Amino acid sequence: MEQTVKIKLLPTKEQEYHLINISREYIKTVNTLVADMVQAEKILKLSSKDVHVSMPSAVKNQAIRDAKSVYRKVKKLKRVPILKKSVCIWNNQNYKIKESVIEFPVYINGKSKRIAVKAILTEYQHNLLKNQLGILRITKKSNKWIAQIAVKIPGPTQNNSDIVMGVDLGLKVPAVAVTSTGKTRFFGNGRQNKYIRRKFKSQRRELGKSKKLNAIRKLNDKETLWMKDKDHKISRTLVDFAIKNNVSVIRLEKLSNIRNTARTSRKNEKNLHTWSFYRLAQYIEYKAKLAGIKVEYVDPKYTSQICPMCGKRNHTKDRKYQCSCGFKTHRDRVAGINIINAPVIDGVA
Incomplete structure (x- = not known):
């Protein structure tokens, strides 16, 4: 099973200069080799010695492999594709990852030399990179240098238990999980999230008065990170909770229309429109699948209002839910509980 780990790079000005040069040279080389193969009407047998460009031998060989791959697609496309986006690729024998640094060779003053570029890695990414590594792909997106590393991880063993877990996503409590066996856990701190968002907003306001646009962009990146x-x-702790409780299926609300249906007050409206419920759901989904846990999406209609005991709809006061039948608990x-039993989108629960 293969997964791509995306890592933000922080190259120095000198390193960025070398990255720009080798990326342009790489894509130019691939396009040239594809054109040569189209003219010859066959895949050419080439080695790094046949490619006279300013790149390390290992990168030349990777460019040859990419050119062959593109040429194979020419007959299907019935046209010669011209690659435009600058990019460079190294195989797994030509780069190293050391803590928060990625080392790889570039071409400097006519020689192949390794540079060590600072990388921002989360603990989860560090753990993924302990598995078998594939190719390293570096490109520039929206003025940010991004490293993409293919990682081969062991395939999951599918859990076949009958335990289901419903997960409610929200603002005050980012995630609440309830299993069909009655286990409940609250994840995250909504108050802390709102405080940090207000802090970043205040800092942006001050920087805006001084018209420090670059500083604002860096602050936006910091907040997003x-x-x-x-x-x-x-998502990691939530999936670990599911594993611990032998959960085979995680059910989430379908979030395509959450901004119209979410339970929120006027004071929380701005937070609702800036917080990414979708991203958290995606993180939960792919971590669950890696653990062999199936993920299903359900209709979110009235999940916080219907009484799980008698089916009556009730409006809640703050975080307390109480029904006339005597059932009472936390609203989330x-x-x-209702998400566990709600109709599955694109299927029947």
């Missing part, structure tokens, strides 16, 4: 890290940690826990 913080939010992603929180979502990764919540009610949603989790």
Whole structure:
């Protein structure tokens, strides 16, 4: 089973200069080799010695492999594709990852030399990179350098128990999980999330008065990274909770229309429109699948209002849910219970 780990790089100005050069040279080389093969009407047998460009031998060989792959697609496409986006690729024998640094060779003053570029890695990414590594692909997206590393991980063993877990996503409590056996756990701290968002907003306002646009962009990146890290940690602990309780299926609300249907007050409206429920759901889904746990999406309609005991719809006061039949509990826990039994989208529960 293969997964791609995306890592943000922080190259120095000198390193960025070398990355720009080798990326442009790489894509130019691939296009040239494809054109040569089209003219010859066959895949050419080439080695690094046949390719006279300013790149390390290992990168030349990778460019040859990529050119052959593109040429094989030419007959299906019935046209010669021209690659435009600058990129460079190294195989797994030509780069190393040391803590928060990625080392790989580039071409400097006519010689192949290794550079060590600082990388921002989460704990989860560090753990993934302990598995068998594939190719390293470096490209620039929206003025950010991104490393993409293919990782081969052991395939999961599918859990065949009959235990289902419903997960309710929200603002005050980012995630609440309830199992069909009655186990409940709350994940994340909504108050802390809102505090951090207000802090970043205040800092942006001050920087905006000084018209420090670059500083604002860096602050936005920092905030996004913080939010992603929180979502990764919540999803990781949530899936670990599912594994511990032998859960075979995790059910989530279908979030395509959450901004119209979510339970929120006016003071939480801004947070609702900036917090990524979808990203957290995606993180939960792919971590669950890696653990052999199936993920299903259900209709979110009235999940926080219907009484799990008698089926009556009730409006809640703050976080407390109480029904005339005597059932009472935390509102988000009610949603989790109802999600377990809600109709599955694209199927029947």
